[in-house]
């Protein structure tokens with residue numbers, strides 16, 4: 001390996017002088033008693049911000065690759081690898097809450113009042129991650145929307161609002177799914193075949209319910225009513241007009257074409273050409289799940305630290321954070337998608353022409369999606 005002109009020194013390369021000189025607890029200054037646990041509070045937050053930085057590094061590159069007109073299989077591999085790295089980091093972020101929880105509420109009270117009005121609300125990198133994933137202003141709950149204006153500096157607000165006009169992972173995933181080539185074949189109406197398989201499945205389920213002698217009449221009625229709701233969900237999926245109306249009501253977020261493509265990828269994910277696309281759907285789903293898990297863990301930790309007190313940023317604290325946990329789901333459609341899956345053995349067999357179109361046969365050079 002080629003040596004550098006000048007020797008590199010560990011601490012210089014990592015700029016440790018700067019990094020390790022950035023922990024300045026405010027207790028212990030201005031005549032206040034030093035609170036031992038404030039150092040932990042500062043270090044844990046800083047470590048989070050460093051990991052946010054790395055997540056953003058990966059996420060920006062994923063968004064950049066996804067924004068291309070055509071995504072080659074090789075790029076899809078890179079995208080999936082970077083998403084996998086994000087997931088690993090997110091796991092650390094969830095686990096790190098354990099370290100924070102070694103501090104007790106009384107220890108926290110020794111310095112908490114000095115922090116007002118600073119708050120996690122003001123973590124610009126956290127908001128950047130949310131926006132890049134697809135949580136833009138219109139999807140935020142009211143208090144969160146208001147904080148965008150009242151709790152951030154003008155510079156940060158303008159920066160984040162500027163980001164909102166750029167593409168997010170959600171939008172790019174929607175666009176990419178929407179241009180998948182396999183939905184229109186002149187000779188083969190896949191969704192008609194699928195509808196037939198769904199009807200057969202629902203008829204079978206109805207037979208199981210009506211033939212179950214262990215249920216009371218009321219229980220049977222209730223199960224049949226649920227089955228009817230499942231049929232209606234399929235009707236909505238397979239009718240663009242109904243689907244778009246549901247989208248208008250905010251019940252689904254993916255476009256109709258994108259949703260059909262996502263269902264198709266799930267159904268035929270055993271086909272080699274769909275391994276990469278299926279991996280990407282799983283990555284989006286798991287990134288959402290890990291962020292939601294972090295939100296829930298953070299909210300519970302907050303309850304343990306401050307009970308029902310309001311946050312230093314002025315929210316209701318635990319209550320507000322639980323609402324964001326419930327509300328701020330970017331890829332919720334991917335969670336609801338299994339509603340539309342049918343058993344492998346009931347799947348319509350794809351004609352050779354369709355398989356060829358999909359690039360299931362190697363050497364066709366049609367593997368790009």
Ligand code: HEM
Pocket residue numbers: 044045048049100108118119120121122123126144298301302305306310311312313314315316317318320321324
């Ligand atoms: C003793 C520990 C902690 C307490 C008591 C706490 C408390 C809170 C509270 C009450 C909020 C709601 C906003 C407010 O009214 O201030 C909040 C938001 C937030 N906190 Fe923490 N927090 C703690 C640790 C952390 C850590 C270690 C991080 C890591 C970066 C963090 C990141 C955030 C973020 C990003 C938000 C905004 C969440 C959103 O608006 O959805 N917090 N925190």
